[in-house]
Amino acid sequence: xxxxxxxxxxxxxxxxxxxxxxCNYSTTSDRLYWYRQDPGKSLESLFVLLSxxxxxxxxxxxxxxxxxxxxxxxxxxxxVHDLSxxxxxxxDIGDSGYxxxxxxxxxxxxxx
Amino acid sequence: EAQVTQxxxxxxxxxxxxxxxxxSQNMNHEYMSWYRQDPGLGLRQIYYSMxxxxxxxxxxxEGYKVSRKEKRNFPLILESPSPNQTSLYFxxxxxxxxxxxxxxxxxxxLSIL
Numbered sequence: 001x002x003x004x005x006x007x008x009x010x011x012x013x014x015x016x017x018x019x020x021x022x023c024n025y026s027t028t029s030d031r032l033y034w035y036r037q038d039p040g041k042s043l044e045s046l047f048v049l050l051s052x053x054x055x056x057x058x059x060x061x062x063x064x065x066x067x068x069x070x071x072x073x074x075x076x077x078x079x080v081h082d083l084s085x086x087x088x089x090x091x092d093i094g095d096s097g098y099x100x101x102x103x104x105x106x107x108x109x110x111x112x
Numbered sequence: 113e114a115q116v117t118q119x120x121x122x123x124x125x126x127x128x129x130x131x132x133x134x135x136s137q138n139m140n141h142e143y144m145s146w147y148r149q150d151p152g153l154g155l156r157q158i159y160y161s162m163x164x165x166x167x168x169x170x171x172x173x174e175g176y177k178v179s180r181k182e183k184r185n186f187p188l189i190l191e192s193p194s195p196n197q198t199s200l201y202f203x204x205x206x207x208x209x210x211x212x213x214x215x216x217x218x219x220x221x222l223s224i225l
Contacts, residue, residue, distance in 0.1 A: 033213055042202065043155075045213035088154065100145075100214065101171075104154040 006103035023089035031092035135203035
């Protein structure tokens with residue numbers, strides 16, 4: 001059974017600080033997705049990581065994938081309040097991106 | 113506008129009363145899926161469909177049915193809802209290509225009394 005574990009589950013950080021969210025998974029996969037969810041809203045795709053060593057950046061967020069370590073990270077640089085949301089990683093164990101297993105999510109609160 | 117549309121957005125009903133949550137996408141996606149989201153558990157896949165007339169169970173299929181008669185529609189059916197199916201439900205769709213993410217609907221909040 002595939003397990004996807006995110007750490008931390010809750011994160012309160014000050015504006016301007018840096019932090020990393022970790023996503024560990026228990027079986028071989030080279031496809032990982034990051035999503036953002038605002039309270040009461042749907043899930044928004046952030047990054048699609050498709051190979052070992054993949055790195056994607058968008059604004060203050062950068063995601064990476066190490067398939068050998070079965071680890072993905074989501075790094076937040078100089079956090080701002082607008083980044084407050086819940087972040088999910090999802091691992092694909094199929095071959096076309098349809099069999100997603102989600103982590104439990106990291107609830108991020110950025111405070112002044 | 114590319115979108116996944118779910119209806120209803122909110123529903124309060126009683127145990128045993130059959131209900132259907134509709135899902136429609138306008139992106140000609142082959143793949144569609146249903147998830148439920150519960151506090152502390154993240155999203156769990158209920159059923160998915162790889163194309164018309166092709167459906168398969170996800171991690172938590174008990175108590176649910178689906179059908180895929182048309183490419184754009186993927187309804188979720190609760191034939192005899194129970195309180196433990198109170199949850200937030202999301203429909204998602206995507207192409208076969210794994211370099212594209214799944215697109216999610218706005219969610220349906222079901223409360224079963």
